[in-house]
Amino acid sequence: xxxxxxxxxxxALNSAIDEEMxxxxxxxxxxEEVGQYQGAYKIxxxxxxxxxxxxVYDTPITEAGFTGIGVGAAYAGLKPVxxxxxxxxxxxxxxxxxxxxxxxxxxxxxxxxxxxxxxxPNGAAAGVGAQHSQCYxxxxxxxxxxxxxxxxxxxDARGLLKAAIRDPDPVVFLENELLYGESFPISEEALDSSxxxxxxxxxxxxxxKDVTIVTFSKxxxxxxxxxEKLAExxxxxxxxxxxxxxxxxxxxxxxxxxxxxxxxxxxEGFPQHGVCAEICASxxxxxxSYLDAPVERIAGADVPMPYAANxxxxxxxxxxxxxxxxxxxxYRSK
Amino acid sequence: xxxxxxxxxxxxxxxxxxxxxxxxxxxRWLKKEGDKVAPGEVLCEVETDKxxxxxxxxxxxxxxxxxxxxxxxxxxxxxxxxxxxxDEEDIGKFKDYTPSSTADAAPTKAxxxxxxxxxxxxxxxxxxxxxxxxxPSTPPTGDRVFASPLARKLAEDNNVPLSDIEGTGPEGxxxxxxxxxxxxxxGKGATAKPSKSTDSKAPALxxxxxxxxxxxxxxxxxxxxxxxxxPHYYLTVDTCVDKLMALRSQLNxxxxxxxxxxxSVNDLVVKAAALALRKVPQCNSSWTDDYIRQxxxxxxxxxxxxxxxxxxxxVKDADRKGLSTIGEEVRxxxxxxxxxxxxxxxxxxxxxxxxxxxxxxxxxxxxxVVNPPQAAILxxxxxxxxxxxxxxxxxxxxxxxxxxxxxxxxxxxxxAIGAEWLxxxxxxxxxxxxxxx
Numbered sequence: 115x116x117x118x119x120x121x122x123x124x125x126a127l128n129s130a131i132d133e134e135m136x137x138x139x140x141x142x143x144x145x146e147e148v149g150q151y152q153g154a155y156k157i158x159x160x161x162x163x164x165x166x167x168x169x170v171y172d173t174p175i176t177e178a179g180f181t182g183i184g185v186g187a188a189y190a191g192l193k194p195v196x197x198x199x200x201x202x203x204x205x206x207x208x209x210x211x212x213x214x215x216x217x218x219x220x221x222x223x224x225x226x227x228x229x230x231x232x233x234x235p236n237g238a239a240a241g242v243g244a245q246h247s248q249c250y251x252x253x254x255x256x257x258x259x260x261x262x263x264x265x266x267x268x269x270d271a272r273g274l275l276k277a278a279i280r281d282p283d284p285v286v287f288l289e290n291e292l293l294y295g296e297s298f299p300i301s302e303e304a305l306d307s308s309x310x311x312x313x314x315x316x317x318x319x320x321x322x323k324d325v326t327i328v329t330f331s332k333x334x335x336x337x338x339x340x341x342e343k344l345a346e347x348x349x350x351x352x353x354x355x356x357x358x359x360x361x362x363x364x365x366x367x368x369x370x371x372x373x374x375x376x377x378x379x380x381x382e383g384f385p386q387h388g389v390c391a392e393i394c395a396s397x398x399x400x401x402x403s404y405l406d407a408p409v410e411r412i413a414g415a416d417v418p419m420p421y422a423a424n425x426x427x428x429x430x431x432x433x434x435x436x437x438x439x440x441x442x443x444x445y446r447s448k
Numbered sequence: 449x450x451x452x453x454x455x456x457x458x459x460x461x462x463x464x465x466x467x468x469x470x471x472x473x474x475x476r477w478l479k480k481e482g483d484k485v486a487p488g489e490v491l492c493e494v495e496t497d498k499x500x501x502x503x504x505x506x507x508x509x510x511x512x513x514x515x516x517x518x519x520x521x522x523x524x525x526x527x528x529x530x531x532x533x534x535d536e537e538d539i540g541k542f543k544d545y546t547p548s549s550t551a552d553a554a555p556t557k558a559x560x561x562x563x564x565x566x567x568x569x570x571x572x573x574x575x576x577x578x579x580x581x582x583x584p585s586t587p588p589t590g591d592r593v594f595a596s597p598l599a600r601k602l603a604e605d606n607n608v609p610l611s612d613i614e615g616t617g618p619e620g621x622x623x624x625x626x627x628x629x630x631x632x633x634x635g636k637g638a639t640a641k642p643s644k645s646t647d648s649k650a651p652a653l654x655x656x657x658x659x660x661x662x663x664x665x666x667x668x669x670x671x672x673x674x675x676x677x678x679p680h681y682y683l684t685v686d687t688c689v690d691k692l693m694a695l696r697s698q699l700n701x702x703x704x705x706x707x708x709x710x711x712s713v714n715d716l717v718v719k720a721a722a723l724a725l726r727k728v729p730q731c732n733s734s735w736t737d738d739y740i741r742q743x744x745x746x747x748x749x750x751x752x753x754x755x756x757x758x759x760x761x762x763v764k765d766a767d768r769k770g771l772s773t774i775g776e777e778v779r780x781x782x783x784x785x786x787x788x789x790x791x792x793x794x795x796x797x798x799x800x801x802x803x804x805x806x807x808x809x810x811x812x813x814x815x816x817v818v819n820p821p822q823a824a825i826l827x828x829x830x831x832x833x834x835x836x837x838x839x840x841x842x843x844x845x846x847x848x849x850x851x852x853x854x855x856x857x858x859x860x861x862x863x864a865i866g867a868e869w870l871x872x873x874x875x876x877x878x879x880x881x882x883x884x885x
Contacts, residue, residue, distance in 0.1 A: 406598040
């Protein structure tokens with residue numbers, strides 16, 4: 115149709131930052147290669163030219179340094195958007211993120227707000243080895259005082275990043291490198307500069323009645339493909355895109371499981387103490403009597419990410435894994 | 449819990465009495481609570497998927513508690529059926545014993561008590577039969593019914609006894625759909641929509657529901673499996689039995705003179721089939737996904753119908769046995785089948801089956817279902833006297849013909865091979881003296 119527009123996740127993120135910088139002079143971006151190089155993944159393309167070096171800071175290669183500067187700027191009332199070239203490098207700066215940013219509002223009895231966004235690609239890309247392939251969703255989502263968002267589509271990326279920048283509290287914004295170049299249909303509403311998505315609200319991407327598949331980020335696409343395959347075999351799967359890992363939308367998850375009676379959770383991160391485990395706990399706590407099958411958990415393998423392409427594939431959830439787990443959940447001997 | 453304050457005792461588990469046995473029924477207890485038991489004495493009779501087998505005691509002691517009473521059905525292998533103790537005075541302490549150790553559970557409907565750690569100990573390896581195993585190989589399930597939380601809630605809301613329902617979920621767990629189906633088919637469902645039954649005006653049917661015996665279940669599942677997965681085809685041929693009958697009466701006059709038992713036509717058929725299998729061993733084979741296994745032994749199962757169900761005991765190495773031996777063995781096995789006392793060695797290891805509905809029942813001709821994992825089965829019809837045209841225009845002769853039908857698994861036996869086998873069989877039947885060669 116003529117009205118059906120498409121947008122890449124990269125353009126969605128870029129336009130969201132651009133619009134928020136344009137709307138609020140307190141918003142600025144900082145990070146390695148965000149300015150003159152236009153961003154390692156071109157998320158900040160054109161911003162230096164448009165807003166100048168005062169609002170688009172190229173930093174040295176020192177996460178501990180520039181993240182601390184960013185948190186300090188937020189204490190003082192600015193709204194920094196700090197880019198990590200990958201969230202693996204945020205480990206250098208995790209003290210600032212958790213001890214300085216996440217806890218200050220509580221420890222100051224609400225006197226200090228820390229309106230900062232930490233953003234960048236998270237989790238596995240392709241062939242970048244163990245030290246560049248970890249998912250930090252479960253790490254940051256375990257910390258009170260942080261909000262953790264993970265977009266899947268272009269609409270998610272725009273709506274959630276704009277919400278994150280406007281939010282008065284520190285937000286960890288987990289992108290996925292492999293989604294940057296992916297195009298998604300986008301509505302006129304989502305293209306409006308006032309567009310914003312609520313933090314803490316999941317989206318039902320596909321309705322179904324037999325099994326609920328809950329996941330986030332790139333795995334939403336896998337879950338949707340799995341749901342298509344399941345539909346061919348007569349299993350109707352509901353796919354929930356979490357969008358927000360913290361706060362976790364327990365209400366939407368539980369309402370869906372109460373409808374389908376079966377739950378499959380999917381994440382790329384490690385299985386132990388993961389996001390899947392948390393979703394499972396929320397359902398066992400709130401909807402135990404509605405479960406008709408054990409919760410199926412599909413996560414990354416419990417090993418540092420292998421470099422070899424064949425092993426890397428085996429270490430990550432695949433569409434067929436989701437299909438298989440869903441069938442297990444729906445199994446009957448007759 | 450019951451385990452901690454009880455004196456030393458042995459938990460007797462349901463033994464695995466055949467390679468395919470997963471559950472068994474207690475047919476009869478020969479010992480009662482309080483009886484002294486010694487090694488080799490028969491504790492009880494267990495009805496397995498194939499036969500009723502005596503379960504012997506392995507150690508000296510006293511039978512303190514019968515956990516699974518006579519007639520208990522579908523007891524999983526390893527599940528506790530009885531308790532024995534060494535000291536006579538300990539017998540009374542097991543009066544109220546339950547293997548799942550739920551003694552401490554609150555009387556109200558409490559959450560299921562987790563199995564005590566004692567039961568999680570892994571049994572030391574022991575060879576079957578394992579009546580003396582002190583710990584069952586799986587945690588004893590006792591009366592515990594496994595159901596999903598949702599199924600449990602639905603059952604409670606609708607007053608459905610979970611124990612009445614057979615679960616179809618993973619590991620036999622009862623799931624929501626099982627409760628839904630139960631409700632739809634139970635009296636509740638019927639009273640819920642009486643209008644429907646009155647509408648249809650059909651007179652109520654008078655019927656009786658006969659519970660499945662173990663052998664009925666096995667027959668049903670094996671034959672359904674066979675007919676659904678094995679590509680059957682059928683070859684029928686008429687065999688002239690005049691010479692066979694003549695030989696038989698000759699042999700039987702010798703037998704009668706010496707006081708021996710008579711030889712039946714079926715004994716001759718078994719012998720001829722065995723020799724034909726030697727000649728065409730492709731029919732003496734089993735299909736597997738990776739290869740066809742061709743047997744060097746010729747072990748022939750003979751179908752025997754009894755009041756309890758259909759049994760197929762086996763005559764081992766029938767190709768190398770004389771007619772007297774074959775006849776004697778078939779008679780003995782048939783007797784055992786009727787008494788429900790076949791042992792596993794009496795029915796295991798067959799490579800070909802003969803089913804005869806001709807002699808005893810007068811069935812003209814029929815097609816049998818292959819007895820897996822075998823590749824062929826011979827169906828024997830009844831011999832019939834016919835008029836056959838002679839050489840000249842007005843000439844005719846009389847001759848007796850017995851039609852036989854070979855059912856083959858086409859994965860193993862191609863049509864021409866099946867025909868070749870029948871040719872060999874027909875050769876032995878029509879010239880029975882060639883069986884001597």
